[in-house]
Amino acid sequence: xxxxxxxxxxxxxxxxxxxxxxxxxxxxxxxxxxxxxxxxxxxxxxxxxxxxxxxxxxxxxxxxxxxxxxxxxxxxxxxxxxxxxxxxxxxxxxxxxxxxxxxxxxxxxxxxxxxxxxxxxxxxxx
Amino acid sequence: xxxxxxxxxxxxxxxxxxxxxxxxxxxxxxxxxxxxxxxxxxxxxxxxxxxxxxxxxxxxxxxxxxxxxxxxxxxxxxxxxxxxxxxxxxxxxxxxxxxxxxxxxxxxxxxxxxxxxxxxxxxxxxxxxxxxxxxxxxxxxxxxxxxxxxxxxxxxxxxxxxxxxxxxxxxxxxxxxxxxxxxxxxxxxxxxxxxxxxxxxxxxxxxxxxxxxxxxxxxxxxxxxxxxxxxxxxxxxxxxxxxxxxxxxxxxxxxxxxxxxxxxxxxxxxxxxxxxxxxxxxxxxxxxxxxxxxxxxxxxxxxxxxxxxxxxxxxxxxxxxxxxxxxxxxxxxxxxxxxxxxxxxxxxxxxxxxxxxxxxxxxxxxxxxxxxxxxxxxxxxxxxxxxxxxxxxxxxxxxxxxxxxxxxxxxxxxxxxxxxxxxxxxxxxxxxxxxxxxxxxxxxxxxxxxxxxx
Numbered sequence: 001x002x003x004x005x006x007x008x009x010x011x012x013x014x015x016x017x018x019x020x021x022x023x024x025x026x027x028x029x030x031x032x033x034x035x036x037x038x039x040x041x042x043x044x045x046x047x048x049x050x051x052x053x054x055x056x057x058x059x060x061x062x063x064x065x066x067x068x069x070x071x072x073x074x075x076x077x078x079x080x081x082x083x084x085x086x087x088x089x090x091x092x093x094x095x096x097x098x099x100x101x102x103x104x105x106x107x108x109x110x111x112x113x114x115x116x117x118x119x120x121x122x123x124x125x126x
Numbered sequence: 127x128x129x130x131x132x133x134x135x136x137x138x139x140x141x142x143x144x145x146x147x148x149x150x151x152x153x154x155x156x157x158x159x160x161x162x163x164x165x166x167x168x169x170x171x172x173x174x175x176x177x178x179x180x181x182x183x184x185x186x187x188x189x190x191x192x193x194x195x196x197x198x199x200x201x202x203x204x205x206x207x208x209x210x211x212x213x214x215x216x217x218x219x220x221x222x223x224x225x226x227x228x229x230x231x232x233x234x235x236x237x238x239x240x241x242x243x244x245x246x247x248x249x250x251x252x253x254x255x256x257x258x259x260x261x262x263x264x265x266x267x268x269x270x271x272x273x274x275x276x277x278x279x280x281x282x283x284x285x286x287x288x289x290x291x292x293x294x295x296x297x298x299x300x301x302x303x304x305x306x307x308x309x310x311x312x313x314x315x316x317x318x319x320x321x322x323x324x325x326x327x328x329x330x331x332x333x334x335x336x337x338x339x340x341x342x343x344x345x346x347x348x349x350x351x352x353x354x355x356x357x358x359x360x361x362x363x364x365x366x367x368x369x370x371x372x373x374x375x376x377x378x379x380x381x382x383x384x385x386x387x388x389x390x391x392x393x394x395x396x397x398x399x400x401x402x403x404x405x406x407x408x409x410x411x412x413x414x415x416x417x418x419x420x421x422x423x424x425x426x427x428x429x430x431x432x433x434x435x436x437x438x439x440x441x442x443x444x445x446x447x448x449x450x451x452x453x454x455x456x457x458x459x460x461x462x463x464x465x466x467x468x469x470x471x472x473x474x475x476x477x478x479x480x481x482x483x484x485x486x487x488x489x490x491x492x493x494x495x496x497x498x499x500x501x502x503x504x505x506x507x508x509x510x511x512x513x514x515x516x517x518x519x520x521x522x523x524x525x526x527x528x529x530x531x532x533x534x535x536x537x538x539x540x541x542x543x544x545x546x547x548x549x550x551x552x553x554x555x556x557x558x559x560x561x562x563x564x565x566x567x568x569x570x571x572x573x574x575x576x577x578x579x580x
Contacts, residue, residue: 036397036400036407037209037210037397037407037409038409038411038415040409041409041411078419081419089429090429090432090433090435090436091428091429091432091433093397093398095398095401098164098401098402099164100164100165100166100172100398102166103151103152103153103163103164103165103166103172118401120397120401122210122393122394122396122432123428123429123432124351124412124414124424124425124428125412125413125414125415126409126411126415
């Protein structure tokens with residue numbers, strides 16, 4: 001739990017730096033997030049999330065999306081079940097537009113508007 | 127025809143650090159070489175949608191076909207939990223039974239869903255929600271589907287098995303539910319809770335199979351699950367039963383075999399199968415879902431192995447392929463003739479001298495009684511090879527003796543569960559003994575079959 005709480009501020013900083021650099025320029029980015037296999041537990045049992053990301057100068061990537069989700073979407077305890085470092089916990093698959101993220105540069109994938117991102121937990125008990 | 131060694135061909139011991147391999151970006155399918163790849167199933171092997179579906183189907187069919195255990199028109203029980211893997215198994219069987227399928231599956235499957243909400247401490251509303259989601263999930267498969275609550279294990283009767291589609295509400299036997307809840311609350315560690323749940327679920331599956339006249343049970347354990355189970359079973363003291371617990375065929379009960387046809391498929395492949403086919407799944411929380419991250423030995427092992435697998439993508443297949451080569455030697459002096467009353471596995475407690483089991487026994491006796499233990503009955507008796515003397519030690523190691531109720535000899539792994547329970551586990555005793563005796567009778571029947579006059 002300790003590692004989890006200490007990593008939240010760093011995530012916040014990353015997001016705020018990113019958005020403050022632009023000073024409001026750029027466009028908002030809408031993405032659809034879905035959870036399967038128990039990953040939804042960490043997100044208030046919501047299977048689908050429509051997230052509008054604030055404008056940012058540097059392009060939104062999966063890495064910065066995860067940092068954003070950690071601060072804004074995750075609810076309740078057990079964050080360390082989903083997030084590990086700046087990525088997801090091993091055993092949680094990330095699927096971007098029906099394609100394995102390993103084919104798309106994983107964390108460095110640059111988000112496009114209306115991307116569908118699915119997180120599937122293959123771990124026992126979510 | 128079908129090789130299962132492809133996983134090992136790419137055995138690399140260098141860290142790949144998943145995702146850093148740029149050669150896979152925007153790759154085409156390794157198999158058909160025309161479609162864009164959608165998923166990396168094995169190291170550097172990227173498949174498109176159709177090839178992945180074919181791959182999973184092929185692995186499943188090859189595994190069943192190779193075993194030659196299933197005969198045409200045989201009634202087979204399919205255990206379903208709502209997970210990604212069980213949704214895949216149901217879909218594979220459903221598609222395999224269609225008339226248009228070449229080499230159609232010839233057996234007749236019956237689906238059974240075990241509702242373990244009572245053990246997990248779920249409320250009646252939560253259980254009803256899960257039940258209804260399961261109904262929807264299994265509605266379209268067109269197979270006969272049964273539902274049995276875990277609390278039936280207390281006193282299993284034939285009418286505990288209910289057609290899931292004809293039931294609209296749950297009929298919950300509050301008395302049994304509170305008993306099951308007590309049994310699980312009584313166990314101190316999540317490790318034992320998870321272990322006991324698996325054993326009870328297996329018992330109930332075998333009882334359901336016997337009731338429905340099925341001679342085989344199919345479970346949806348994937349290769350990843352089995353690799354994790356292999357390591358965690360060693361950790362929790364079930365190493366002696368590994369070939370039964372992680373092999374393709376579990377022969378604990380001679381009249382009902384438990385088969386694992388998804389053993390050659392990884393969890394990732396199964397997840398993408400579900401995603402690409404748009405199958406419905408039902409998420410049922412486990413004991414570990416509400417606890418902290420590494421709350422049980424099983425969960426810790428899983429997290430460790432999955433983490434390692436990310437760095438070294440051959441981890442799971444290497445473990446699994448190694449485990450596959452293990453076999454049980456029934457003639458070994460370490461196994462007695464009888465089986466454990468709780469898990470039905472062969473008893474691993476008739477240890478030869480200077481074995482690890484004897485060492486733990488001596489160590490626990492010494493830490494309990496001090497120096498006196500060395501010359502006391504305990505150690506003395508243990509050195510005798512007579513079965514009765516050993517049973518005495520065992521029964522004294524079961525706390526339930528104080529209550530006048532103790533299990534017949536149980537295996538080492540189950541002893542650890544019993545040692546954690548205060549008294550509540552004796553609630554299970556009658557039903558398990560009944561079940562145990564039935565299995566023993568079946569075994570005996572088989573042994574003397576040649577001498578019987580029809």
